[in-house]
Amino acid sequence: MSELTSNNSGSKPDPRSDALQAQIHKLEALSHQLPNPTALARFDEETEALIQKLFGTAHPQLETYKYAELAEAAVMVNLPESAQEDSAQNLPHKAIQQRRQVLEGCLAELRPQEQGETVALTGEDHEDPPGMS
16 A cells, blocks of 8 residues: 555544644643643643644744743633633643643644545545546
8 A cells, every 4th residue: 555545544533633632632641740840841842843843833823832831822722711810829720721722723723624635635536547447
């Protein structure tokens, strides 16, 4: 089976979505541990690199993610006002929540693109190429 055929099957998830989903799972695991600034910084570096790779360096989600690291992205990720009014004690939790929302936003933005690519690559008709009949 060729690489093109194996990578474009409609039933396989796209590796780009898988990478974002993996980051969301990593973040979930980090949120259940004692705060570890080193692990979180490494996670942020990985995540920023992934967002740049998937969307480019000028994409708004990258800037939003950087604000989320500081728990300053509440308006950008459309958090309800009640969630925006947390005290300083909850800043680490708030930053994790905002990171998660940015990643979920990236995933939501990527999925329709992937579906469109799958349709374009698999085609709607299954006729033989010219000269093959």
